[in-house]
Amino acid sequence: MSPRGGSRKATRGYGVTPWSRALCDVVEGRVTGPVDSRRITKARSYFRDRNVRQLSIGSGRVTALVDGSQLEPFEVTLTVRPVHAPTVTSLLRSQNAVDDLLALTRGTQPKALGELVLPTEAADIASSCTCPDETVRCIHVLAVTYEVAAEIDKHATTLLTVMGTDLPELLSAVESLSIGSLSVESLSGSASAEETGMPSAPLAPSAAPALPPLPNPPRMNPILDLDIKTLHAALRASGIPAGDVGEAVDQLAELYDVLLE
Known part of the structure; x- marks a missing residue:
């Protein structure tokens, strides 16, 4: 209330x-x-x-x-x-x-x-x-x-x-x-190397392991990592009226957006 x-x-x-x-x-x-x-x-x-x-x-x-x-x-x-x-x-x-x-x-x-x-x-x-x-x-x-x-x-x-x-x-x-995959596998099985008399394909030589791609971390929103009830309590303690807490949270989010750009 x-x-x-x-x-x-x-x-x-x-x-x-x-x-x-x-x-x-x-x-x-x-x-x-x-x-x-x-x-x-x-x-x-x-x-x-x-x-x-x-x-x-x-x-x-x-x-x-x-x-x-x-x-x-x-x-x-x-x-x-x-x-x-x-x-x-x-x-x-x-x-x-x-x-x-x-x-x-x-x-x-x-x-x-x-x-x-x-x-x-x-x-x-x-x-x-x-x-x-x-x-x-x-x-x-x-x-x-x-x-x-x-x-x-x-x-x-x-x-x-x-x-x-x-x-x-x-x-x-x-x-x-x-x-569809089961149908393809069935067709492939009917034409195996044993039935056709064709030699199996040689195994490819082992290649050097590929380097992993560079990390691409997702965009962060620090506001989402905060405890919302604690944040509201802190804003109220700083003198912000209860009715303005939501707007204050939005303003904090905008400041974080500026830092992340």
């Missing part, structure tokens, strides 16, 4: 898991260069104040209404370049990572699967908004993205829906791939 006797809204969060954070990075433009911190701060405020309404996440398409500076809400649409399920499963198999699909059912966000389905560039996500701002990623588009990120934080399979597929489709593609 607040000192005035009214209830205080809990501070909302988003982008607290690897997949949702990666989605936000692409939409915010962090993968291509500096970002508009002022616009991001305003969008975070819209998200925190629940200005986004009627969020609908369909296959490869997201729609929502966002309350803004005008009487009527703005209409936002995100259209995503869909992934190709057979290609995803084929690459998973080549990496011996088909088990990532099973891990997804347990609520985890497997790295290999994420690298195959997540958007990697701004062109992967088209956005439109009925507001007068001609910027490609207006504050309303960003606010809707944060709502989607919050849903991915809660349910990892939401990302698959956003990217135009789902878990049943991927599992079906794996099954089809397995059946």
